Amino acid sequence: MLENILIKTTYNKEGASIMAKEKQFVEAITSMDQDFSQWYTDVVKKAELIDYSSVKGCMVIKPYGYAIWELIQKQLDKRFKDTDHENVYMPMFIPESLLQKEKDHVEGFAPEVAWVTHGGSEKLAERLCIRPTSETLFCEHYANIIQSYRDLPKLYNQWCSVVRWEKTTRPFLRSSEFLWQEGHTAHATADEAQAETIKMLDVYAEFCANVLAIPMVKGRKTEKEKFAGAKATYTIEALMHDGKALQSGTTHNFGDGFAKAFDIQYTDTDNTLKYVHQTSWGMSTRLIGAVIMVHGDDSGLVLPPAIAPIEVMIIPIMQKKEGVLEKAEELRKRLAISHRVKVDTSDKSPGWKFSEYEMKGVPVRVEIGPKDMEKNQCVLVRRDTREKLIVSLDELEVSVENLLSQMQQDLLDKATKHRDAHTTTAVTMEDFASQLKATPGFVKAMWCGETACEEAIKEVTGASSRCMPFEQEELAETCICCNKPAKEMVYWGKAY
Amino acid sequence: MLENILIKTTYNKEGASIMAKEKQFVEAITSMDQDFSQWYTDVVKKAELIDYSSVKGCMVIKPYGYAIWELIQKQLDKRFKDTDHENVYMPMFIPESLLQKEKDHVEGFAPEVAWVTHGGSEKLAERLCIRPTSETLFCEHYANIIQSYRDLPKLYNQWCSVVRWEKTTRPFLRSSEFLWQEGHTAHATADEAQAETIKMLDVYAEFCANVLAIPMVKGRKTEKEKFAGAKATYTIEALMHDGKALQSGTTHNFGDGFAKAFDIQYTDTDNTLKYVHQTSWGMSTRLIGAVIMVHGDDSGLVLPPAIAPIEVMIIPIMQKKEGVLEKAEELRKRLAISHRVKVDTSDKSPGWKFSEYEMKGVPVRVEIGPKDMEKNQCVLVRRDTREKLIVSLDELEVSVENLLSQMQQDLLDKATKHRDAHTTTAVTMEDFASQLKATPGFVKAMWCGETACEEAIKEVTGASSRCMPFEQEELAETCICCNKPAKEMVYWGKAY
Numbered sequence: 002m003l004e005n006i007l008i009k010t011t012y013n014k015e016g017a018s019i020m021a022k023e024k025q026f027v028e029a030i031t032s033m034d035q036d037f038s039q040w041y042t043d044v045v046k047k048a049e050l051i052d053y054s055s056v057k058g059c060m061v062i063k064p065y066g067y068a069i070w071e072l073i074q075k076q077l078d079k080r081f082k083d084t085d086h087e088n089v090y091m092p093m094f095i096p097e098s099l100l101q102k103e104k105d106h107v108e109g110f111a112p113e114v115a116w117v118t119h120g121g122s123e124k125l126a127e128r129l130c131i132r133p134t135s136e137t138l139f140c141e142h143y144a145n146i147i148q149s150y151r152d153l154p155k156l157y158n159q160w161c162s163v164v165r166w167e168k169t170t171r172p173f174l175r176s177s178e179f180l181w182q183e184g185h186t187a188h189a190t191a192d193e194a195q196a197e198t199i200k201m202l203d204v205y206a207e208f209c210a211n212v213l214a215i216p217m218v219k220g221r222k223t224e225k226e227k228f229a230g231a232k233a234t235y236t237i238e239a240l241m242h243d244g245k246a247l248q249s250g251t252t253h254n255f256g257d258g259f260a261k262a263f264d265i266q267y268t269d270t271d272n273t274l275k276y277v278h279q280t281s282w283g284m285s286t287r288l289i290g291a292v293i294m295v296h297g298d299d300s301g302l303v304l305p306p307a308i309a310p311i312e313v314m315i316i317p318i319m320q321k322k323e324g325v326l327e328k329a330e331e332l333r334k335r336l337a338i339s340h341r342v343k344v345d346t347s348d349k350s351p352g353w354k355f356s357e358y359e360m361k362g363v364p365v366r367v368e369i370g371p372k373d374m375e376k377n378q379c380v381l382v383r384r385d386t387r388e389k390l391i392v393s394l395d396e397l398e399v400s401v402e403n404l405l406s407q408m409q410q411d412l413l414d415k416a417t418k419h420r421d422a423h424t425t426t427a428v429t430m431e432d433f434a435s436q437l438k439a440t441p442g443f444v445k446a447m448w449c450g451e452t453a454c455e456e457a458i459k460e461v462t463g464a465s466s467r468c469m470p471f472e473q474e475e476l477a478e479t480c481i482c483c484n485k486p487a488k489e490m491v492y493w494g495k496a497y
Numbered sequence: 498m499l500e501n502i503l504i505k506t507t508y509n510k511e512g513a514s515i516m517a518k519e520k521q522f523v524e525a526i527t528s529m530d531q532d533f534s535q536w537y538t539d540v541v542k543k544a545e546l547i548d549y550s551s552v553k554g555c556m557v558i559k560p561y562g563y564a565i566w567e568l569i570q571k572q573l574d575k576r577f578k579d580t581d582h583e584n585v586y587m588p589m590f591i592p593e594s595l596l597q598k599e600k601d602h603v604e605g606f607a608p609e610v611a612w613v614t615h616g617g618s619e620k621l622a623e624r625l626c627i628r629p630t631s632e633t634l635f636c637e638h639y640a641n642i643i644q645s646y647r648d649l650p651k652l653y654n655q656w657c658s659v660v661r662w663e664k665t666t667r668p669f670l671r672s673s674e675f676l677w678q679e680g681h682t683a684h685a686t687a688d689e690a691q692a693e694t695i696k697m698l699d700v701y702a703e704f705c706a707n708v709l710a711i712p713m714v715k716g717r718k719t720e721k722e723k724f725a726g727a728k729a730t731y732t733i734e735a736l737m738h739d740g741k742a743l744q745s746g747t748t749h750n751f752g753d754g755f756a757k758a759f760d761i762q763y764t765d766t767d768n769t770l771k772y773v774h775q776t777s778w779g780m781s782t783r784l785i786g787a788v789i790m791v792h793g794d795d796s797g798l799v800l801p802p803a804i805a806p807i808e809v810m811i812i813p814i815m816q817k818k819e820g821v822l823e824k825a826e827e828l829r830k831r832l833a834i835s836h837r838v839k840v841d842t843s844d845k846s847p848g849w850k851f852s853e854y855e856m857k858g859v860p861v862r863v864e865i866g867p868k869d870m871e872k873n874q875c876v877l878v879r880r881d882t883r884e885k886l887i888v889s890l891d892e893l894e895v896s897v898e899n900l901l902s903q904m905q906q907d908l909l910d911k912a913t914k915h916r917d918a919h920t921t922t923a924v925t926m927e928d929f930a931s932q933l934k935a936t937p938g939f940v941k942a943m944w945c946g947e948t949a950c951e952e953a954i955k956e957v958t959g960a961s962s963r964c965m966p967f968e969q970e971e972l973a974e975t976c977i978c979c980n981k982p983a984k985e986m987v988y989w990g991k992a993y
Contacts, residue, residue: 059588092555
């Protein structure tokens with residue numbers, strides 16, 4: 002596999018001389034097939050996305066990793082604003098008594114919150130937890146500001162960091178502190194709240210498909226898997242390269258449960274007091290983990306152009322020759338009008354640079370050297386397929402543009418094919434186990450709706466219920482586990 | 498004063514009928530001259546910038562307040578990126594042992610940090626404080642990633658919230674949690690670090706002048722006022738409408754103090770190990786407080802167009818008449834190409850809307866009604882001067898554009914005039930006290946450099962040293978306090 006990559010990569014003369022060095026660089030990461038988990042850790046470090054810190058379970062998000070997050074934020078935030086949501090900022094602290102107001106919610110979160118007990122040298126009269134999520138704070142605020150039907154709906158979102166005290170952590174996928182957005186809305190009716198819950202799930206899925214190039218399965222969580230305090234939780238589930246599922250975003254319909262606990266009432270047009278209906282929804286830096294595990298390969302990260310901090314990296318060949326650096330800079334200027342583009346003028350060899358930006362997942366590299374200049378051409382190389390294209394400099398802009406949009410589309414298609422090829426169906430428990438072993442991925446199977454069966458399936462196969470998809474199929478009439486009448490087709494899978 | 502405002506505001510017939518109601522709305526805020534502090538609190542609430550929460554000293558930043566912060570962030574972040582800085586994200590926690598590594602730093606911050614002692618139900622082996630500022634975290638990271646001169650400079654910034662346990666708090670000006678940016682850089686030489694410290698101070702001052710329309714005095718802080726752990730602290734100081742000073746941003750040169758405490762060394766070109774030289778610099782949501790107190794008036798907030806979430810509010814007059822709402826929407830579309838613009842189609846009366854958007858500081862309002870339509874015109878009203886302009890609809894875009902840029906410039910000019918008119922000089926302590934009473938503001942006076950005199954001056958006059966300005970004048974040869982030879986001319990003032 003590694004050999005293939007090296008052979009498929011195209012080198013100019015100067016580049017060839019450093020093949021040994023480059024091999025060393027590439028070999029520094031474990032191959033996916035050998036140890037997917039180690040490969041992930043290697044990529045996260047070698048692509049310079051994160052660094053570890055001395056704080057348990059917390060990571061430093063380095064410039065390149067944070068630039069990806071900024072591109073995710075920007076494009077997601079635009080979608081929130083286009084759907085009339087407004088950003089706000091709530092305190093990071095929740096007094097213990099406030100957290101306890103909604104019974105299910107506190108039971109779900111209390112075991113994993115960080116507690117502040119002292120301010121300076123003084124002991125606090127009441128402990129404060131650092132928000133693991135901010136339902137309680139939004140509810141307190143909504144109780145303050147909602148009086149009349151005229152005040153509804155409230156469509157708020159916030160970008161912040163939250164803390165959940167995790168025992169075992171992995172960069173981006175599970176950390177004690179992580180960055181996210183949390184939408185919190187209040188509506189006059191149950192129907193409106195339900196519509197919002199589904200609408201934001203659709204926004205999430207559309208964003209993941211069109212920006213992250215990751216196809217999602219949309220559906221509802223079972224009672225066992227739903228959010229603490231929610232009436233219903235909806236989820237988008239993605240399939241990673243190794244066949245494991247990743248819950249990538251969730252939306253929750255709270256009905257009027259929180260409204261009753263926090264006394265959030267409004268005077269309706271008929272002059273009667275009514276409780277509001279609420280929702281919340283969140284996506285986090287976990288999405289970066291999804292991008293790594295869906296698109297990455299043995300040379301490192303592969304970034305969809307839409308979230309690539311550098312879409313095009315220009316690498317001058319024989320850069321000491323007259324005019325090469327000037328030409329590279331000229332191309333940069335031309336491409337910079339529509340794209341995020343850089344030139345690497347450092348004294349590293351071209352081959353070394355090729356490997357470095359492959360590791361970082363830069364979608365397109367442009368090679369330009371004296372021979373290319375003579376022929377008024379340059380070489381374009383796509384990160385995902387490593388296809389090499391020789392194009393006239395007169396058509397540089399349109400060629401790069403086409404290559405980037407083609408790559409964005411191809412990544413989605415490839416991920417969709419992989420997901421579909423790793424989605425099997427089972428009608429018996431034996432099927433289930435053998436399918437999951439032969440083709441690790443999603444298994445579709447019928448379920449009676451009982452938590453006991455859900456737990457038994459996990460016990461036997463290791464797969465948890467991922468969601469009850471909106472697009473139901475009737476694979477059988479009975480539950481795969483207990484043979485009682487089936488209620489739902491469920492996507493099952495081993496999950497991160 | 499209030500009567501003047503009402504008379505100067507222009508009403509159409511429909512508007513006149515609600516004058517009483519509007520008066521009520523406007524009167525709901527205290528006048529500046531009567532009680533500036535109460536006026537500030539009223540504006541912050543009535544303009545819907547913040548709400549209080551049940552968490553001591555923490556505020557909820559509401560959509561309108563947060564939208565101002567987003568515009569500040571966006572324009573400041575662009576300046577950071579244009580000067581080659583990169584954004585990162587560090588953990589929000591600092592282990593106690595890490596905080597203690599730099600002696601002066603821990604002494605300065607330990608008394609005001611929040612301590613996390615428990616994760617879930619378990620007591621932590623080591624207490625963690627919530628970052629009051631992140632020097633220690635950046636230092637730990639820099640010690641990890643800096644090896645060679647090739648790794649320098651590191652020019653990092655982060656946007657986050659920080660916590661300082663304050664006894665008395667005021668929205669935006671002083672709160673237990675606040676939002677800010679903190680730049681942290683590491684350089685090969687002392688000269689480079691000093692150049693960065695001054696460069697970022699200049700970036701801050703230019704931003705405040707051109708975006709916030711607030712003129713700044715730039716200078717160095719005295720030993721007493723400098724940042725805990727810094728070799729030198731530089732500041733930009735603004736003068737509020739009430740004559741009090743507001744420290745609006747600071748930059749710190751750490752020399753190699755932190756580098757020695759955290760062992761951040763690099764191998765230089767001559768193959769010897771050297772300590773890096775570091776800086777940090779920060780501005781916060783406090784800037785919103787400055788905008789309120791520099792530009793606001795008795796009708797509420799006045800926003801410079803550059804940070805106004807709504808630059809232009811269109812208010813239809815007699816909106817039930819045929820074609821009025823359609824025309825208003827047409828104008829909105831035309832202006833939306835270059836500006837943040839909205840139409841208020843609610844059933845509130847025009848006069849009510851006028852007051853509401855004056856309270857919110859919307860720079861320009863457009864009035865359009867049936868009579869205006871007949872004449873192919875509309876009315877433009879500037880928030881700051883309340884000047885009324887009747888313009889042809891054919892010239893709408895250019896008229897609005899001119900009005901907005903004129904207002905942006907005029908606000909800066911007015912604030913500069915106010916600042917200059919409230920900057921006095923003193924050569925005796927008697928002068929000092931009487932000047933400060935007669936013309937509350939900055940007092941320029943000579944100083945010997947001794948902390949004892951600095952403290953005595955504060956004791957006697959209530960004014961603290963704001964900065965030793967870059968532009969020095971020799972007002973006298975001796976210290977205003979002790980009559981020993983003077984070393985510096987200092988800006989003094991009562992401060993927030």
